[in-house]
Amino acid sequence: MAKITNHLFTDDKKRRQWARARILSSSAKLISTKPISDIKVEDVAAHSEMSRASFYKCFRSVEDFLNASAKKSGVELLKPVNSVGSTISDIALRTATKTRIGIRMMTSVPLLGRLMLKTEWPFGDARHKGYKDIQNDIAAGIEQGYFTDMPVEIGVNLVISALRVGVQDALNSKHTEGYETEIVYTLLLSLGVDTKRADEISKIPFDQLPALPKNGLVGKIVSLVS
Structure with missing residues (x-):
């Protein structure tokens, strides 16, 4: 038939x-x-x-619409984040650098940062590319001995919390000059990196921010506010 x-x-x-x-x-x-x-x-x-x-x-609602917009933006931002992160073999340094880039990108365009904070970003949805990206780094860090042997989801949640707190504090002007260093240092300690190494990594200068996407939803937001 x-x-x-x-x-x-x-x-x-x-x-x-x-x-x-x-x-x-x-x-x-x-x-x-x-x-x-x-x-x-x-x-x-x-x-x-x-x-x-x-x-x-x-x-379903405006909140659902905003979450979809933020998720789309999050996927678009993975490319510039990974353009730097993928070149770093040291997983602890890679995690710190990608976290730092994420915070700076969200705060360099406050409107984008506020959209993300209004929603469920960073996303706890294991199907989201951003979540999977963090998950892969944490798993690799545990396997290679950079991070404490823990459930991968715990490590992911630690990174997600650091990202959200960093962006929130920066947008609310509640941070000191060295807030980014403090956030990265605390994150590395919580993942099991020893104090000396965490201090070294958190103080490595990082001044060059990869270019934000020129296309897609992020590109439109940047063009409208620049």
């Missing part, structure tokens, strides 16, 4: 994918013109020129 294809379902799925992409692509302009906490469904619909019904076919 020939396989029966439900063309209506297929078409609906494609339309939802198209509508979702259109709505997400409009988020950069929206969050650059209105406080994130004040965004409503009507605002999203108006900026994307889509109906409320179309919005609710793609997202």
Whole structure:
């Protein structure tokens, strides 16, 4: 018997994918013109020129929409972070450097940082590329003896907490001049790096920030605020 294809379902799925992409692509302009906490469904619909019904076919709520925008931005930021991190063989130094880059990127464009903090970033979803990236580094660090033998998820949560606290403090101007060094030092100690090595790594100068993406959602946000 020939396989029966439900063309209506297929078409609906494609339309939802198209509508979702259109709505997400409009988020950069929206969050650059209105406080994130004040965004409503009507605002999203108006900026994307889509109906409320179309919005609710793609997202459960404004929070769901913002989380999707932040996750998309997070994936886009992995490339510049890894462009530096992948060249470092020392896992402890790599983890510290990538954490530092993440903090600086989020704070160099405050609007981007506020979007991330408004959502579930850094994401605890094990399916997210950012989570998997941290997970791989922690697993490698444990295997190579750089980090304490612990459940990988604990190590991931330590990195995630350091990222969030670092960005939050920087955006709220609650940090001292050496806050980044302190955060990296504390993170390395919590992962099991000895005091001397953690102190050395945390004090290594890092002045060159990789270029932010020029395309995608991040590129749009940067172009709108620069």
